[in-house]
Amino acid sequence: MSIELKIKQNIPLAPLTTFKIGGPAKFFLEIESKEDLLGAYEWAKEKGEQVAILAGGSNILINDNGVDGLVVKINNGNAVVKGERMECGAGASLISIARMSASHGLSGLEWAIGIPGTVGGAVRGNAGAYGSSINESVETAEVFNAKKKKFEQFSQKDCKFKYKESIFKKDDARHLLIWQVILRLRKGKIEEIQSLLNKYLMYREKSQPKLPSAGCVFKNIDIANLCEYNANLANEANEAGVVKGGKIGAGWIIEKAGLKGKTIGGAKVSLEHANFIVNTGKATAEDIIMLISFIKQQVRTKYNAQLQEEIQYLGF
Numbered sequence: 145m146s147i148e149l150k151i152k153q154n155i156p157l158a159p160l161t162t163f164k165i166g167g168p169a170k171f172f173l174e175i176e177s178k179e180d181l182l183g184a185y186e187w188a189k190e191k192g193e194q195v196a197i198l199a200g201g202s203n204i205l206i207n208d209n210g211v212d213g214l215v216v217k218i219n220n221g222n223a224v225v226k227g228e229r230m231e232c233g234a235g236a237s238l239i240s241i242a243r244m245s246a247s248h249g250l251s252g253l254e255w256a257i258g259i260p261g262t263v264g265g266a267v268r269g270n271a272g273a274y275g276s277s278i279n280e281s282v283e284t285a286e287v288f289n290a291k292k293k294k295f296e297q298f299s300q301k302d303c304k305f306k307y308k309e310s311i312f313k314k315d316d317a318r319h320l321l322i323w324q325v326i327l328r329l330r331k332g333k334i335e336e337i338q339s340l341l342n343k344y345l346m347y348r349e350k351s352q353p354k355l356p357s358a359g360c361v362f363k364n365i366d367i368a369n370l371c372e373y374n375a376n377l378a379n380e381a382n383e384a385g386v387v388k389g390g391k392i393g394a395g396w397i398i399e400k401a402g403l404k405g406k407t408i409g410g411a412k413v414s415l416e417h418a419n420f421i422v423n424t425g426k427a428t429a430e431d432i433i434m435l436i437s438f439i440k441q442q443v444r445t446k447y448n449a450q451l452q453e454e455i456q457y458l459g460f
């Protein structure tokens with residue numbers, strides 16, 4: 145089938161996100177093969193349309209008016225274990241690969257259990273939890289360079305990982321699409337890996353809201369930076385034992401600012417975890433943005449600290 149026939153129009157995107165918010169894509173294509181990927185970019189160039197990438201939709205806020213251009217949904221979700229390596233399509237689900245590696249007695253992805261995103265989305269944002277993140281396991285990534293119209297190999301070093309950052313997240317890297325990732329894992333004991341998965345799942349069950357969300361809205365705050373702006377708060381965080389890996393949980397500061405439960409329209413700061421904003425039923429992207437602005441302004445005024453969004457915006 146030609147790419148023209150595969151591309152759909154006016155497709156609602158809200159159901160494809162964990163926030164359940166956002167308008168339609170003007171054009172929409174689910175991509176499983178390299179041929180379709182190349183075809184999509186060629187088609188978009190010919191028609192003068194921008195390409196936007198959507199994967200698990202679990203770290204994204206989509207404009208209420210939708211996305212004007214071609215939204216490609218990354219659906220190459222296959223994953224294969226080869227010795228201590230796992231070859232994952234960018235669209236592979238983090239939950240599936242965490243379970244798959246456990247069943248093969250491979251350790252290194254336990255943190256990913258319960259995270260409703262894909263490998264590609266995780267590499268772009270260097271997703272992680274419980275002191276580990278995907279950068280520790282990435283060996284290489286095969287990346288489509290839309291400017292050069294070719295696939296390129298990125299080593300772990302080329303990916304330039306930092307806390308919740310990678311080269312793919314930079315403003316000038318919109319032409320890079322992560323297509324496949326090779327993860328290097330470690331041999332472990334199945335029972336121990338399984339028991340860690342269960343522990344993390346139980347922890348998530350207890351600490352995270354059930355209502356639709358996009359996970360943590362803000363990045364955690366660097367304690368060294370905070371010391372410069374508000375040494376008292378930094379000391380308080382140290383004394384409260386909430387500094388982990390040199391970062392203070394943004395949720396701790398938001399809760400301290402008295403914002404748990406703060407509601408604007410259908411958007412609410414979660415009562416379970418203050419760094420989550422939940423959609424109580426009819427939240428719009430505008431509600432979420434107003435609540436985000438309010439939180440940032442309150443935290444700035446009260447603590448002289450600047451919160452930075454972890455969630456990504458599409459269609460704005």
Ligand SMILES: Cc1cc2nc3c(=O)[nH]c(=O)nc-3n(C[C@H](O)[C@H](O)[C@H](O)COP(=O)(O)OP(=O)(O)OC[C@H]3O[C@@H](n4cnc5c(N)ncnc54)[C@H](O)[C@@H]3O)c2cc1C
Binds near residue numbers: 198262271320322
């Ligand atoms: C309940 C819940 C819990 C969560 N817990 C955690 C957690 O513990 N730790 C954590 O780090 N995150 C967490 N998240 C956030 C989210 O799941 C992760 O950030 C995830 O890695 C995002 O992947 P995704 O496939 O959903 O990306 P999407 O939300 O679809 O996209 C995110 C961004 O990445 C871009 N993108 C996606 N795929 C590609 C690709 N192949 N190539 C280039 N760009 C791409 C998109 O254009 C977009 O800008 C949580 C989310 C929820 C809802």
